[in-house]
Structures are given as structure tokens and as C-alpha cells.
Amino acid sequence: MSRAVVYETFGGPEVLELRDVPEPHAGPDEVRVRVTVAGLNPMDWGIAAQPELAARFGVAVPSGFGYDFAGVVDEVGAHVTGFAVGDRVHGGAMGRAVADHVVVRVPTDSTEPLWHTPEGISDEVAATLPVAGMTAAAALAAIGPRSGDTVLVGGAAGGVGVFVTQLARLAGARVIGTAGQGTFDFLRRFGAEPVAYGPGLADRVRALAPEGVSAATDLFGVETAETALALGVPPERISTIAAGPTPPGGVRATGGFDASPDAMGRICDAILAGALTVPIAAAFPVEQIRDAVTLQAGRHVHGKIVITLRPDRG
Template identity: 45%
Template sequence: MPKAVRYDEFGGIDVLRVDEVERPVPGDGQVLVRVKAAGINPSEAVIRTGALADLFPSGQGSDLAGVIEEVGAGVAGFSPGDEVIGFSQKRASQAELALVEAGDLTRKPEKVPWEVAGSLYVVGVTAWGAVHAVQPEEGETVVISGAAGGVGSLAVQLARRAGATVIGLAGESNHEWLKSHGAIPVAYGEGVADRIRAAAPSGVDAFVDTFGDGYVELALALGVAADRIDTIADFAAAEKYGVKTDGGVAAGPGAKVLAELAGLIADGHLEVPIASVYPLAQVREAYTELERRHTHGKIVLRP
């Protein structure tokens, strides 16, 4: 029987387990994928606590990449054996086998590694949405908080591709990576506003916050207009100050954006840093690392 990550009650990492489950059967418009890699994300840790219990009572994971095993009735364009990238709307990707709507899949380019493909959806679509929300232009300056994280590292690269000067807030251990990707690294913590002003003497035009913890207020203090600030982490501040919260995966054109991002990766124009890869059985260890919130890049499960 195939295995999948499950939990019976909301709580901490200790509620997670790997169970044997019934083999899924694809229905109309569905595809059964043998998962090769499944990324993990902070949102899944929030779901596990019960904060969104009405929507997500169990199961884990959106991101996935794998090989199609079966296709259901009405599926066109995919066949068994196809290598695909996609996402599970039922939070069921952290498993050996996952049912996926055919419209939530795109083909995996040969040059995109499994770990990268399987961790692309949430961070990719979120970074794409957040950067598009602030509309960076050639010659403008954009600050990105959490710039070395899963979403932040992609947002840095997408903003640079738009022609903007990017200031990336991150710990010093990640400064060389930021420099190598054309960003100006600035250490977070006390005095960060002064360090940003020194790095951007002509001012800051836009701000993407991937971390929360006061960065919306910092952006406003730097003189950034509310409609050029986007946060994916501090929704209370967004409501208070009227800044944007674009980047949520629920509203994104997922498969289309996945195809675009996968193409950029295959052509060498975009990098998804991989921090760690764990076997499915070590899902608790994977989330322990994730919830420290200082990881450079993505943490991935390999069923």
C-alpha cells in the first residue's frame, strides 16, 4: 500500500506520521501521480495547528513533481509515463501517490531536477504574484525581506529580471548568494532602516515582505507608498495600512505560472536553492528545520 503523511489531531510537529493508505483512483479530469519530490512550506505548519481547520482537516502538502501512473476519464494532453510538475488542491502531495486535477499540472522540462520541480509551486507562484503586485521597473529600487528564503530568493531574481535594483534583507551567511544574483545584501536587525537608506540614497520605490515582524511598518517609514508594498506574511498590518497581500496561491494562475518558471529554470535564468532533502519517513525532522525560519531555499521530501 502507498504511504502518505497524515495527522489525526491539530498540534505540533509530533502529530505528523506516515501511514499506509488506500491506492487513490483518478476520477473524471484527474491524474494519479507517483510523487518524486514534494516541497514543504510554512503555510502547512500553520494548517497543522488547526488555524484553518474548516478548510484543511488533514493531509499535508501542495507542491509536487512526479511521473503519471494513471489518467482518469476526460483527461487530454497527459499520458502514463509523463514527467510533470503540479500542485494538490487537497493538500495531499506529501505522499507516494497523489491525485491531481489535470489542469493543475504542467510538463517538467528535462533540465529541471526533481527536487527543484517538486518544490516550485508555492514559492514560485507566491513570489511571482508578490513581485507583480509591486510592479518593479527598470531603474527602480525594491527591498525584499527574507530575501534568502524560499519565496524571497525567487522574488529577488524575478525583481532583478524586471530591471530593478534589489536590496535583499538576510543574515550575513546568505550575503554572498545575494551578491551572486545581482542583489545588494543588507543585514536585518537593529539599525536596518539606516542600512537600507545607505544602500539606497535615492530612496526605495517598492517593498516585498516575505517575513512579517514589522517590515510593513519599516517600508512605510522608508517612504514607500502603500500600493507599492506587498506582504505575504503580515495580514494584520496589511489591513491596518492598506498595503497589498498579492502572492497567495489560491488566486494565482498556477499551472501557467509553473510552466513559465520551469522554463526559466531550464534555460538557466532562475535558480531555486535547495536547502535540504529528507525521505518521507523523516517528515518531522523536515518541519523542525523549516520552523526555525532561517533556511536558505527550499526543504524537500523524497517519497
């Protein structure tokens, strides 16, 4: 037997259960990964709580839980090339990641990718990269930050925001990040100039950047996108990831599935070079999945939350 976090009805953390399930095995075109760490994202508990959001991602109950994972390949199908037993990997598996084993089809696609984990990057860090890293890459690719830009980042202290902030700074841009007052010092660690979100945001941004803002990305709702439009930023230089299919004013809606094929490699290279830091806010054993999701859903976490699974199982 194997273990997996599952839920049979939509709801809050209380619907999540860690159960023994039949052990999956790799088919001819698949690999099986023994998961050591799973990374949590806001979309995970959103899918588990909201049937309409779950439907958008092709998830129906009963379901497993989570998307991001890292671990070690322990079964390889007869037709698979490029992966071998013992390879350290990380990737995405919609509604299946928080489990002892994950089976992924090879070659992979943009919805359930699988990458080799470079030496020098821990499984804890690798398990945070698929959603947050690729979403950040897509959000920035849509607006093309460059040296001399001043970029307004909405929700800069969140899981995606810390990637966006650092990647925009690596591109040579100045970053002004919206956040709550309690996260200002945290944001400054990553090179952002914090500004409080909420009513009056445009006036506060003008005070920080009287010369203007040239690009923006909104990682939470539409406040930052609407503020950027009011500040005169062209809509083609504003991106959103959580504004729905029709964001305001013709700005660009995007997400991790839009990231370029080489985005993960560039992110890993930046981590290995010490130019990008992934803050792990908390690590929970899988038996405490409800506590971990409760903390994640509170949206006051500075950095990423990961779930650890016993690597000696299976």
C-alpha cells in the same frame, strides 16, 4: 497499499506519521500522479500546527500533509485530455502531497494546479516551484518591478525570497534584501544587496540607497512593509504575503493563488535558460519527515527542503 504522511491532531513535527493507506485511483475527470519528490513550505507545518490557519485553507484533521509535489502520471481518467500516462508533472495538492500517490482533478484550478514538467528540470527542482515560485510571481506582479527600480525585499533569503530576488533582478531592478547576518553571502549569490532586519532597518536602507527605494515586498510579517512606507514608498508599490487580510497602510496583500496563468511557464523558461537558480538546501527520505519539518520550522534554511519518495513503489 500506498503510503502517506498523515496527522490526526494539530501539533508540531511529532504528530506526523508515515502510514500505509488505501491506494487512491483516478476518477473520470482526474489523473493520479506517482509522487517522486514533495517540496516543503512554511505553510505546511503552519497548517499542521495551527487549527485557525488550517481552517483558512480548508484543512481539517485527520489530514495528509504538504502541498508541492512532482512525479509521473500513472493513471488517467476517461474524460481527461492534455495528460497521459508517463507524463512528468508537478503541482499542488492541499494536505495530500507527501504521499506515494496524489489524485488531481483535470481541468485543474488555481488552488490545485498541475503542470507538465519540462525536460531539463529535475523533479527535485519542480517540486519546489508551485508555492514559492507562484507566490514570488504574485508578490512581484503586485508591484511591477522594472529597470531603474530599487526594490526592498523582506525575508529575501527564504524559500520565496530567492525567487523574488532573482525575478526582480531579471526585470532590471536593484534588490536590497533583509536577512540575518549569516545569510548575507548566500543572498549575494543571487544579486541581492543584503541588509540586516530588525530595529533601525530604515536607517540602514537609507545608507545603502540614499536616492530612495521605489518598491517593496514583505515576505515575512510587516517590518519591511512598514519600513517602506516610512521611506516614502507608495502603498500601491508595496506587497505582502504574510501580513493577514488587512496589511498596514493599504499595501497590497497577495499570494500564489493570485499569480497569472503564465507565471509558471515563465519561471520554468528562466530556469532552463540558466537565469534562475533554485537552491536545494536539503533532501530527506519520506521516512525522516519529522526531521525535515523540524529543520524547515527553524526558519534558518538557505533554500528549499524536499522530501524524496521511492519512485519504484506503486
